[in-house]
Amino acid sequence: MTRPYSLGVVAIVVTYQPVLEVLRKLLDALIPQVESVVVVDNGSHADFQAWSNERQTRNVEVLLLGENRGVAVAHNTGIQWARNHGARFVLLMDQDSIPSPDMVDKLVAATSELPSLAAVGPRYLDERHDNPPPFIRVRGLTLERCACDTQDHVVHVDYVISSGCLVPMAVLDKVGGMWDDLFIDYVDIEWGLRARHHGFQSYGVCSAHMQHSLGDQPIKFFSKNIALHSPLRHYYHFRNAVLLYKEPWVPLNWKLVDGWRLCLKYIFYSLFARSRMAHWRMMTLGVWHGLAGKTGKFEGSES
Structure with missing residues (x-):
């Protein structure tokens, strides 16, 4: 049964030469949490195309770009698909991130209480590192690393990383999509700062969790x-x-x-x-x- 908070959420998973077993785990964790998933592939190997033909279901759409056109183009392609299908929110996901079973519910629930919302993102853990990376913001000439003091803490941040980022479609309509020409890297940072320039605020949601491989x-x-x-x-x-x-x-x-x-x-x-x-x-x-x-x-x- 679809949980109420997942209604209107389209997850966009960008792939490039993915490890298919890891991608399968991601989709298995993601599909029960959202209304639909669109996988946007940047020209992966033939094995992926064969795999994608088998995975396409009522809740999973696979869009093949045919070549590596970058993360920003893939995000924008998925966002347009979600817009055409009436999505209220888009959830951006990397191919090697695994959301906790209630991550989407926690993120969507937080959006109803946050003013001038640009995007919300989860607390993520890379098991190869000692501690969960903190949320980041700049105040004056100081970089503040914002830890989660409590499980229910919500942190004001300059941006959230793209994987696990939940964005209202109405905000994307006002701020615009990702900067295609960046290709990869700083895409999420640029969009977050641009959203702030337009008067919106990004937030880190400490109760929402995700496994994520950083580098x-x-x-x-x-x-x-x-x-x-x-x-x-x-x-x-x-x-x-x-x-x-x-x-x-x-x-x-x-x-x-x-x-x-x-x-x-x-x-x-x-x-x-x-x-x-x-x-x-x-x-x-x-x-x-x-x-x-x-x-x-x-x-x-x-x-």
Whole structure:
């Protein structure tokens, strides 16, 4: 039986070369919580296409983009499908995130009590890290990492990560969709800051939980596990950060705080990442392309 809070929620799952067993677990956890699921695939292998033909049911629609057009385009494709099918909310999900059985109910329930709502997101746990990553916001020139003091705590944040993000369709109609040209990385950050620019607020919902894999195998640095992405992902991360800093509507204090964090990441990954020269090269190229205004999919060699 469909739970009342799931009515009008369309989940958008973006895939690219997914591990099919993990994707199956995601869908099994997600389908009972929402009215329908649309899987938007960015040109995965033939095995995925065969699998998708078997998985399509009344509650699951699979849209094949045919090539890797990026997360932002895939999100916007799914959002348009949801809009055409009368959705009140869209729930964005990564292919390797697993929601708790009541995550969607908790998120939707929270929306009725939050003013000027842009989006709500769950507290997520990466089992490879020691602690659940906190929600983040910038105040003045300080980055605040907001822990969940109580189970029912709701946190004001600058943005929520895209996976597990629940957005009212009415807000998307006012703020607009994702910035296609970013391709991947900073897509959720840009949208969250743009929503704030339009007078909306994002919230972290501590009672909603999700398992989520952040990056590749983390780097052990003293007593901490530091998230690590591929050199290509670091290209997008640095390029898109610079592109966002160039936007006049982004608050100056946010640019300064995030820019300082970007400098620290540049130094750290250049010194300590596996294949650090590849990471250095792609981060440097990303900064250069961001300054030059280059957008879209990276065309070139990572080596």
